[in-house]
Amino acid sequence: MATTRKSSKSTASIASKSSSTTLILGKTDYSITTSIIIGILYNILILGYIIKLENKQCGCIIDWRHDFIKYFSISTIIWGLLSLAFNLSTNKNEFVSLLKNILMIASIFEIWCLYTYVGDLDKTKCICAIDKQKNMHYFLYIWRYVLVGTLILAILGVISVTLATM
Numbered sequence: 001m002a003t004t005r006k007s008s009k010s011t012a013s014i015a016s017k018s019s020s021t022t023l024i025l026g027k028t029d030y031s032i033t034t035s036i037i038i039g040i041l042y043n044i045l046i047l048g049y050i051i052k053l054e055n056k057q058c059g060c061i062i063d064w065r066h067d068f069i070k071y072f073s074i075s076t077i078i079w080g081l082l083s084l085a086f087n088l089s090t091n092k093n094e095f096v097s098l099l100k101n102i103l104m105i106a107s108i109f110e111i112w113c114l115y116t117y118v119g120d121l122d123k124t125k126c127i128c129a130i131d132k133q134k135n136m137h138y139f140l141y142i143w144r145y146v147l148v149g150t151l152i153l154a155i156l157g158v159i160s161v162t163l164a165t166m
Contacts, residue, residue, distance in 0.1 A: 032089045040080040043073040046114075049129075049136050053121070058128035065117040072110045079103060111151055115144040 050070045053060045079099075083089050088096055118140045121129040129137045 029090075033084065036080045036083050036089065040077055043076045043080070045136065046140075047073040047077070049133055049140065052133055053126065053128050055128055058126060058132075060126035060128050061117070061120055061124060063117075065113040068113050069110060069117060072106060072113075076103070076107075108151065111144075111147045114140065115148055118144050 046069065050066060050073065053066065054062065079088075091097075118129075118137070121137070122141060
């Protein structure tokens, strides 16, 4: 009789642990989905901002950074939609992992492009950026510092963790 109670307690304990694991995984999936949706919306805003600068009457700087930001945003939107549709964020496939790594490196490069490009638009007083898209330009002007600061903190974190494990 004592053995039966012990095994039922063990079963209840295992069931409790598996249900809490399911809840944690559910929250993780929800946060990943939320992050992907925020990334898609962010890149739609960037894309809209960049496309509005292409008006020939603006006279804004249109260089390779403009094109890179534009096509990177399009690619990121497509990747985000594919990630939502096919659950690529948790996929362990080697090809998907390679694409994620390429996207990460391209994201770091895109931060630099956005940082310098928005700064140059501000310096040259681009009418379409500063006057016609005043709020978005101001947001990006401030946001570029947040992105660079976050990138520096992430790099310092990786370095400190690496040194701590040596």
